[in-house]
Amino acid sequence: MAVAQLYWHISPRSEAGVISKSLVRLLRSHREVQYIVLQNIATMSIQRKGMFEPYLKSFYVRSTDPTMIKTLKLEILTNLANEANISTLLREFQTYVRSQDKQFAAATIQTIGRCATSIAEVTDTCLNGLVCLLSNRDEIVVAESVVVIKKLLQMQPAQHGEIIKHMAKLLDSITVPVARASILWLIGENCERVPKIAPDVLRKMAKSFTSEDDLVKLQILNLGAKLYLTNSKQTKLLTQYILNLGKYDQNYDIRDRTRFIRQLIVPNEKSGALSKYAKKIFLAQKPAPLLESPFKDRDHFQLGTLSHTLNVKASGYLELSNWPEVAPDPSVRNVEVIESAKEWTPLGKTKKEKPEKKFYSESEEEEEEEEEDEEDEEEDPSDSSSDSESGSGRESGDSGSSSEDSSEDSSSGQDSETGSEAEAEHQRVAKTNSKTKRKSASEDREKKNGKSQASESSSEESSSTEESSSESESGSDSEPAPRKTAKAKERKPQQERHPPSKDVFLLDLDDFNPVSTPVALPTPALSPSLIADLEGLNLSTSSSIINVSTPVFVPTKTHELLHRMRGKGLAAHYCFPRQPCIFGDKMVSVQITLTNTSDGKIENIHVGGKKLAVGVQMHVFHPIESLEPEGSVTVSMGIDFCDSTQTASFQLCTKDDCFNVNIQPPVGELLLPVAMSEKDFKKEQGMLTGMNETSATLIAAPQNFTPSMILQKVVNVANLGAVPSSQDNIHRYERLKFQVLQERFAAKTVHSGSLMLVTVELKEGSTAQLIINTEKTVIGSVLLRELKPVLSQG
Incomplete structure (x- = not known):
């Protein structure tokens, strides 16, 4: 958390994203840690x-999360909601x-209201879903829905008179x-729009x-008061x-409000000047509430702090200081190298370096032997060099320091040498016997290792031979050489069995795969953990009744990709052939027509750099070597738009130039027509109600x-397929007589395979109802806006 705090407050914006993966990983810890993170x-x-x-x-x-964790996750999902992922989040x-x-559940309803206010494309969808919740059996859910609907209706009250009437019945x-x-507040604010309902509601409340x-x-x-004025x-x-x-109410707030209203709306001799403006005061247009995140005002505190x-x-909280107006001296960032303090030694003596202890020791006898050798060095200065090398197997660098000590000690303590000579000789005899035993044991281990280690130990034997020769020249015992060779042979296979690998960091342990796109991806089956967590939610959109059919109509309309003037003679147009893409099941097929309007030949026409949104993929066409003057060629591309109308930007390049171009698909070209019966249509439509219906x-x-x-x-x-009706043989006027004239169309989205059901229900006179049912609420809302003017025009 401290590292995340540092990156968030100090690092450039482009580098702060590295902390997200680490913070998400912490969500697998205890719930107290989860809460803070x-x-x-x-x-x-x-x-x-x-x-x-x-x-x-x-x-x-x-399902196992405590309520405090659920509420925080809901808050984060609301903050991350956008047009691309709102369909998945609403489900x-x-x-x-x-x-x-x-x-x-109440917090979720408030979240739906916040999404409706922040994303205009799903406002009507969320409002319809909340109205459906008014018939819920749970009173808390209904009450919370009423409060959220009240806030949403303040934004566009004139368009939802039917909802206000429906809510009046719920009293x-x-x-x-x-x-x-x-x-009651809603009815009072819209009392002029419901003139017959508002007085009756007041009668019941009285x-x-x-x-x-x-x-x-x-x-x-x-x-x-509002009805009295209107x-x-x-x-x-x-x-x-x-x-x-x-x-005469017991609450003084109600008594004060009663006295205030009476003096304001009921004219009398004591009425002041405010009574003239009573209608403007009570019926003034109130600003719509601003639904904001409760964490909006916490950004001035440091992350990870108690505050x-x-x-x-x-x-004790310390605020972050402001950035300095004058840049500080860069030398303050230089790290000072602290030299290690030398250990104090007596004058005229140099402290000898202790040999490095091996991690894998042969036995405790080795340690005892080293201690004995050190004692010999102090007692017998003349033999200190040879004893230190033969007893402990130290390197040649130690012999130099030992010889210096022996020369200094011999000059100052020759008198004590004769007295301890016999004792030193006795200790050397005992050491020789123990070394002989270890030599035979090392030879036995060497035989057990056999041929598999012969080649590996050759280099070690040569090095040990050189060391033993140097030891023999200085008068030391050369018996420890075979033992060192045997120890090297034992350590070598262990090192080979465990080769050193490169450093492994936590961020390299990719034990979870982040979602590449914020849109819902089709999955053939759900994992058991996901089923347990989201029981009742079916993310799979595949169904046995969904069969792609041939398009009913293929438009010939083309869109300009590159104008000939801007392309220096190269013109490009694109169209959507409404056929399955050969480059991928999730891609939309795009045909591009390239034309050379110049007098010279254009060479090496290809796609250069691509600037695509997250999740969008593109399969480009093969480069065109040359295009003759007045020549034209048609190529195919595949683009995965991730079920959104976001633009795919790329460069169309020639041998000499590159031109930035964009392809933005109409929402109707993101669909594939499907064939289904009327019975299956009604079944699927019944499953896509509430917020899935516009x-x-x-x-x-x-x-x-x-x-x-x-x-x-x-x-x-739109690329929709017609659903045959069981009443097609009935005359149109007979069908209108029984109000059964309905035209149904079905399709599925190219990327996720979500159903798109369109119904045009004809009523008596000159009115009709256009209904769209789909999980992709954003696409459904956009398609509704495009179909409405087309069907309404003559």
């Missing part, structure tokens, strides 16, 4: 969404709403005070005024009755609503 990710995801978008699925809620949210954890069943107060919650009582008083003929007596009840966790400045009302002349005209207009815009 998720809080910091929630703060970072507000400012830099791109850091965590590849790891979107790592923030999916698990996740639909599952979360059905959770047994009611606090988490008889909803008992949660916040929800009842929200419904009956139950004394038993209502204080929050509901305040909204009843406000509703009475429809006093019907509601004057009701309002006066409610004001009299509020006058950031509590959102309150804790005692609709619009069409108004046009009746002669433009014939089945042939509808088919021609629809397939001209």
Whole structure:
């Protein structure tokens, strides 16, 4: 966490992304660690969404997560929501709403409302889904839906009169005070749009005024005041009755509000100048609420601190200092090299270096032998050099220091040499016997190693032979040489069996694969862990009834890719042939026509650098060696747009120049027509309701609503397949008589294979209903906007 804090506050923006993978890895730790990490990710995801978008699925809620972890993951998913991944997230949210954890379900509904306000393409879809939740059996879910719908309707109240009427009917069943107060506020704000419903609601509220919650009582008083100003003929007596009840209420806030409203709306001699502006005061246009993340104001605290966790400045918290106006001296960044202090030694003596101890020791006798050799060096200076080399097997560098010690000691202590000579001789005899035993043991190990180590030990034997020869020249015992050779033979195979590998870092352990694209990918089967975590959610879009059919209509319209003036004689146009791409099942087939309008030959036409969004892939055409003047050639490309209308940018290059070009697909070309029966169509449509359904009302002349005209207009815009109806043999007017005239079209998205079901339901007169059901809510909303004007025009 400290490293993440350093990168976040100090590093350049381009380098801060390296911490995302490490933070996501910490989510597998204990829940206390998860809580702190998720809080910091929630703060970072507000400012830099791109850091965590590849790891979107790592923030999916698990059934075993505690409520505090679920809420934080929900917050992060909301911050990462965009047009590309909102379809996947809405399907996740639909599952979360059905959770047994009611606090988490209520938080999910608030999240849906935030997504609806931040992404305009799914506002209507989310609103329809929330309206469907009003019929939920759980009262908490219904109450939270009412509160969120109230906030959404403040943005566009004139377009949703039917929703307000539907919510007015819920007053008889909803008992949660916040929800009842929200419904009364909505009716009061739109009392002029529902003139028949608002007075009746006030009548019902007057009956139950004394038993209502204080929050509901305040909204009843406000509703009475607004109706008194707009429809006093019907509601004057009701309002006066409610004001009299509020006058003697136990809560002083309600008594004060009653006195204030009475003086403001009921004219009398004591009325002030404000009574003239009562209507402007009560019926003024209120600004729509701004749904923001609760972590928005935490960015001024340092990440990973107690103050950031509590959102309150804790005692002892130190704020980050501002960047200096004048750049500091770069020499302060130079690291000072600290020299190691030399150990104190007596004057005239040099401290001898101790031999490095081997990790794998033969026995404890070796250590005892080294101690004995050191004692001999002190007692017998004349033999210190030979004893140190033969007893401990140290390198030739130690012999120099030993000889210096022997020369110094011999000059100062020759008197003690004769007294200890006999004792030193006795110790050397004992050492010789023990070395002889170790020599025979080492020879036995050498025989066991056999031929497999003969070649490996040849170099060691040569080196040991040189060391033994140097030891013999200095008068030392040369018996430890075979033992050193045997030890080298034992260590060599161990090193070969465990070859040293390069350093392994945590970031190199890619034990989880980040999602390459934020869109939903089709999977033939779900892993058991995913099924356990998201029970009831089927991400697989493959079905036995989905069979790709031939396109009903192939448009001949072309789009300009490169103008001949900008391309210096090279012109390019592209079109969509509406056929399966030969380069990949998830790619859209694109045909490009290249024309040479210049007088000279254009050589080496190819695709250069590509600038694609995350997840978008492109299969380019083979380079064209040359194109003669007035010549033309058609090539094919495959582009995976990831079920979005984002632009694919690349360079179209020749031998001399490169030109930046863009291909943006119409939403109708991201589909493949499918063949299905009417029964299967209705079955799939029943599974794609709520937030997966968008609709619009069409108004046009009746002669433009014939089945042939509808088919021609629809397939001209989108690559849809017609679904045969079981009532095609019935005359059109007979079908209209029974209100059964429906034209159905079906397709699937190229990338994920999600169904796209389009229904045009004709009603009496000149109206029709256009309904689109799909999991890809963004594509559905865009397709609805493109089909609506085409079907409405004459």
